[in-house]
Amino acid sequence: MDAKQLIARRVAQELRDHTLVNLGIGLPTLVAKYVPPGVEVAFQSENGIIGFGSPPPTGMEDPNLTDAGGGFISALPGAVSFDSAFSFMLIRGGHLDMTVLGGLEVDTNGHLANWMVPGKLVPGMGGAMDLVAGARRVIVAMQHTARGRSKIVPKLTLPPTSVRPVSLVVTDLAVLHPTPDGLMLQERAPGVSVAEIIAATAAPLLIADDVPEMGIVVAEPMMVR
Amino acid sequence: MRRAISAAEAAVLIPDGASVMFGGFMGVGTATRVVQALVERGVRGLTIIGNDTARPGVGVGRLIEAGCVACAIVSHIGTNPMTQQKMIAGEIEVELVPQGTLAERIRAGGGGLGGVLTPTGVGTTVAEGKQIITVQGREFLLELPIRADFALIHAHEADYNFNLTYRLTATNFNPVMALAADCVIAEPDDVVPVGVLPPDAVRTPGILVHHLVARPG
Numbered sequence: 001m002d003a004k005q006l007i008a009r010r011v012a013q014e015l016r017d018h019t020l021v022n023l024g025i026g027l028p029t030l031v032a033k034y035v036p037p038g039v040e041v042a043f044q045s046e047n048g049i050i051g052f053g054s055p056p057p058t059g060m061e062d063p064n065l066t067d068a069g070g071g072f073i074s075a076l077p078g079a080v081s082f083d084s085a086f087s088f089m090l091i092r093g094g095h096l097d098m099t100v101l102g103g104l105e106v107d108t109n110g111h112l113a114n115w116m117v118p119g120k121l122v123p124g125m126g127g128a129m130d131l132v133a134g135a136r137r138v139i140v141a142m143q144h145t146a147r148g149r150s151k152i153v154p155k156l157t158l159p160p161t162s163v164r165p166v167s168l169v170v171t172d173l174a175v176l177h178p179t180p181d182g183l184m185l186q187e188r189a190p191g192v193s194v195a196e197i198i199a200a201t202a203a204p205l206l207i208a209d210d211v212p213e214m215g216i217v218v219a220e221p222m223m224v225r
Numbered sequence: 226m227r228r229a230i231s232a233a234e235a236a237v238l239i240p241d242g243a244s245v246m247f248g249g250f251m252g253v254g255t256a257t258r259v260v261q262a263l264v265e266r267g268v269r270g271l272t273i274i275g276n277d278t279a280r281p282g283v284g285v286g287r288l289i290e291a292g293c294v295a296c297a298i299v300s301h302i303g304t305n306p307m308t309q310q311k312m313i314a315g316e317i318e319v320e321l322v323p324q325g326t327l328a329e330r331i332r333a334g335g336g337g338l339g340g341v342l343t344p345t346g347v348g349t350t351v352a353e354g355k356q357i358i359t360v361q362g363r364e365f366l367l368e369l370p371i372r373a374d375f376a377l378i379h380a381h382e383a384d385y386n387f388n389l390t391y392r393l394t395a396t397n398f399n400p401v402m403a404l405a406a407d408c409v410i411a412e413p414d415d416v417v418p419v420g421v422l423p424p425d426a427v428r429t430p431g432i433l434v435h436h437l438v439a440r441p442g
Contacts, residue, residue: 046324047250048394063253064381064395070251070280070304081393083400083428084250084276085332088325092345122312122321123303125351126277130325133345163348 003172006189007141009034009216010170011100014139015041019097020090022046022131025069028100028141044096046087046127051079068127091127092134099135101128103142103169105153108203110165110178112140113158125161132162144171150202152176152183173197175214182206187214226385229439235410236262238436239271242295244373246331246402247275251304252284254395256377256412259438260284264291272296274331274373276324276398278305289317298371300324323351326368328401334370335404341368376406378429383413384422387431396428403429412438 001009004027012034015021022044023029035041044050045067052067053074061072075081090096105113112132115125132138142151152169169176174197175187184206188197190213198205236259239245249255255275263271264287271294278297279286286305288294296318302308311317322330329341342365346352356367378399381392389411391399403409411434 045394047253048397062393064392066251066253066394068250070253070283075393081396083328083391084324084397085328085401088328092325092343121303122309122319124277124299124301124321125323126301126303127324129323129349129351130345133343133347134325159350160348162345 001190003143004030006172006214006216007143007170010175010214011139011141012036013215014098014137014168015039016097017041020044020050020095022091022096022099022135024099024101024128024131026102028102031100031141044087044090045073046091046131048083048087049073049075049079049081051076088127088130091130094134094136096131096135098137098139099131100139100141101131103140103151105151105156105158106140106142106166106169106176107153107156108182110183111156111163112138112161112166113156114161116159118159128161132164132166137168138164138166140166140169142169142171144173144200150200152201152203154203173200176205179206184208185211187212189214190216227387227437229416229437232258232262232412232438233266235259235412235436235438236266236268238408238410239263239268239375241268242270243375244272244274246373246376246398246406247273247285248377248379248397248399248402249279249284250276250394250397252279252286254379254391254397254399255279255284256379256410256438257284258441259377259410259412260287263288263293268293270295272298272373274298274371276327277301278308280304281307292316296320298322298327300327326351328398330368330371331398331405332401333368334372335401338370340370342366343368371405373406374408376402376409378403378409378411378434380411380413380429382415382417382422383411383437384417384431385419387411387434387437388422388427389413389429389431389434390422390426391428400428403433408435409433410436410438413440416440
């Protein structure tokens with residue numbers, strides 16, 4: 001299975017019924033394709049909408065209806081729109097149950113860096129700092145390594161997005177749970193051994209007594225209604 | 226009754242070196258006709274305040290490539306490589322502000338507050354040089370209000386009294402910005418007679434709007 005699809009499927013298992021969820025741009029967006037059957041999730045886009053749907057047919061796009069990446073979307077029946085101040089009151093005020101964000105690095109303390117690489121790449125934090133500071137659960141969805149180097153590090157080398165630890169890290173190799181004592185290896189990807197995960201990880205890991213394979217529902221991708 | 230002005234007339238009102246708030250998120254909800262008129266007028270040295278610098282050729286991205294901007298106070302520049310190039314070349318100064326903090330700083334500027342306390346950015350580079358205030362055992366950053374000389378507002382509908390409505394995700398920063406500038410210029414997609422807009426639908430009372438840009442054509 002493609003690494004990104006695997007990560008998205010595993011993250012989707014964290015979705016709970018009747019919750020408000022914000023998906024970051026890129027890999028996290030794929031999570032919407034794998035909402036488990038029977039689970040109803042309201043997706044927020046921080047540019048000001050709850051209840052958006054898949055892109056409209058060609059030629060039917062509305063220039064005033066877009067996602068946070070500027071892409072055209074549709075609105076589901078019952079969708080609501082709001083301004084940026086309200087959108088971030090939802091995010092910081094504890095009203096957002098979960099956010100899924102991409103990452104450049106996560107360290108032993110569960111701290112995330114995902115908004116700049118000094119001297120190389122300065123995209124800006126956009127809404128990421130508010131999301132990590134305010135969402136009830138913060139899940140990082142990212143590849144375990146980049147160009148052969150571990151993105152799970154003992155201590156961040158990049159500027160942090162927040163001092164608040166994230167709730168869970170899902171990679172193409174493992175599920176890691178930040179604890180006060182360090183990162184706990186909770187699950188492994190299908191066909192990947194604990195030894196392989198340790199070898200691919202720069203940070204020390206706490207190993208659970210039992211490290212099962214990731215639970216992923218192997219179903220056909222669903223379109224967002 | 227006040228008359229509407231053209232986009233070119235609006236652009237003349239904004240002098241070189243002015244600070245200008247632009248509604249919009251990746252160009253969606255930006256007053257694009259006034260942006261185009263500013264480019265044609267060749268304005269220089271603007272400080273722009275808004276969510277992002279969109280993409281090349283889109284929204285305020287056009288001001289970036291035309292060399293109209295000296296300083297950008299935004300949450301994100303990753304989608305416009307030209308902003309990054311000009312920042313590295315020292316042609317544009319960029320202040321990055323977390324998106325929610327930007328909205329609140331503008332709201333504070335428009336609502337007469339001395340600032341806002343936010344948990345966002347505590348312990349990061351965003352906190353450098355800022356006051357930390359502990360409230361009920363939790364640390365917050367004191368973020369100061371922002372105001373501008375001008376706010377360029379994109380609206381869905383305006384009536385003859387300049388009352389404004391917004392539409393879907395084109396709303397974004399527009400309603401908060403309409404309170405936070407000395408001169409507010411609104412560019413609606415449509416203009417309707419007084420009485421057509423239900424009072425509950427109006428998000429920005431027309432009394433706040435100084436100039437209305439006429440429909441195209």
